[in-house]
Amino acid sequence: MRNKIFQEVLDEAPKEVEIFVRLYADLVLLINSVLKEKGLTQKALADQMDKRPSEIHKWLSGEHNFTLRSLAKLEAELGVKLIEVPKPHKTEREFAPNNRPTLHVCWKKEVSSQQEDVIQVDWVNASTMEQTYKTPNAG
Amino acid sequence: MNNFTLEVFDDEGSRCTFYTVRGTDELQSETEKFFARYRQDAILKKPLQELAKFLEIVIGEEDGALEHYFKFENRAQALPPSGNFFIEEVMINYGNFPLRLYCLRISESLVVLFNGAEKTSRSAQEGKTSMVFHEANQYARKIMDALLNKDIRIGGDQRTFVSYDGSSETIIY
Numbered sequence: 585m586r587n588k589i590f591q592e593v594l595d596e597a598p599k600e601v602e603i604f605v606r607l608y609a610d611l612v613l614l615i616n617s618v619l620k621e622k623g624l625t626q627k628a629l630a631d632q633m634d635k636r637p638s639e640i641h642k643w644l645s646g647e648h649n650f651t652l653r654s655l656a657k658l659e660a661e662l663g664v665k666l667i668e669v670p671k672p673h674k675t676e677r678e679f680a681p682n683n684r685p686t687l688h689v690c691w692k693k694e695v696s697s698q699q700e701d702v703i704q705v706d707w708v709n710a711s712t713m714e715q716t717y718k719t720p721n722a723g
Numbered sequence: 724m725n726n727f728t729l730e731v732f733d734d735e736g737s738r739c740t741f742y743t744v745r746g747t748d749e750l751q752s753e754t755e756k757f758f759a760r761y762r763q764d765a766i767l768k769k770p771l772q773e774l775a776k777f778l779e780i781v782i783g784e785e786d787g788a789l790e791h792y793f794k795f796e797n798r799a800q801a802l803p804p805s806g807n808f809f810i811e812e813v814m815i816n817y818g819n820f821p822l823r824l825y826c827l828r829i830s831e832s833l834v835v836l837f838n839g840a841e842k843t844s845r846s847a848q849e850g851k852t853s854m855v856f857h858e859a860n861q862y863a864r865k866i867m868d869a870l871l872n873k874d875i876r877i878g879g880d881q882r883t884f885v886s887y888d889g890s891s892e893t894i895i896y
Contacts, residue, residue: 585731585733585734585735586732586733586734586735587732587733587743587752587754587755587758589755589758589759589762590732590733590754590755590758590775590778590779592762593758593762593771593772593775594772594775594776594779596762596772597772597773597775597776598772601769601772601773601776602776602780604773605773605776605777605780605781605815606780606781606785608777608815609777609781609786609792612791612792613786613789613791616791
């Protein structure tokens with residue numbers, strides 16, 4: 585059973601809210617876990633980063649928004665990846681020469697004075713753009 | 724403070740059940756008052772939605788009431804013969820989150836939510852949170868007293884309150 589007003593507020597929340605709270609929670613857990621694992625206090629972390637303890641406290645207690653720069657500094661100091669951005673779908677690996685697809689292209693070609701049309705199949709290697717012609721009438 | 728009942732606010736998550744308190748002569752629970760107050764507020768509507776989703780997904784469904792998600796707001800208050808309790812804030816600890824919702828975290832799977840308010844001062848005892856924080860302390864103390872006196876107990880599933888006579892209706896006097 586869920587309270588009615590609570591359910592209504594949940595229903596009104598856009599998708600981005602759900603994404604934000606999960607990201608936030610994951611970041612909180614990860615930073616605290618790394619600090620614990622390394623036996624670091626906030627003061628020790630401040631010393632390592634050459635910052636005032638109050639500044640680190642603000643980072644970790646919500647009085648300061650994380651920026652990409654502050655996350656990068658923290659990531660460098662803790663030695664743990666805090667945020668990972670996935671590569672675009674078409675990665676470089678997928679377009680590596682050996683993985684490049686071969687395109688089959690067909691078109692009509694005028695081959696005689698009688699304007700006879702024949703089909704020519706053109707094999708194009710997408711990596712080198714080299715073409716290999718296979719013409720039905722050839723040979 | 725008048726008598727009040729402990730009632731389920733949300734038990735649909737797989738990790739944590741939320742209870743709330745409602746005065747026996749009141750129509751709305753304390754947590755309902757909180758959500759009803761801010762859901763139409765132009766500025767605070769979004770943070771309220773974030774808090775709601777945080778309760779539903781992160782605490783209720785996926786992680787449970789982990790310590791890192793709460794902020795201790797008062798000093799431990801000793802209760803004879805034993806037991807300490809903390810009033811805690813459920814808070815999104817990010818970027819000066821503007822709302823405070825007070826609660827009593829019994830365990831990672833059982834939390835009692837109270838009322839809350841907009842944070843307008845550094846201390847919970849001051850500004851707009853002062854009244855609801857004071858009331859949260861009173862509710863929490865009575866709940867802990869009732870547990871110590873065995874007027875209520877925590878059910879075998881660790882996610883429910885049960886009255887001394889085994890019923891689920893838990894009125895606290």
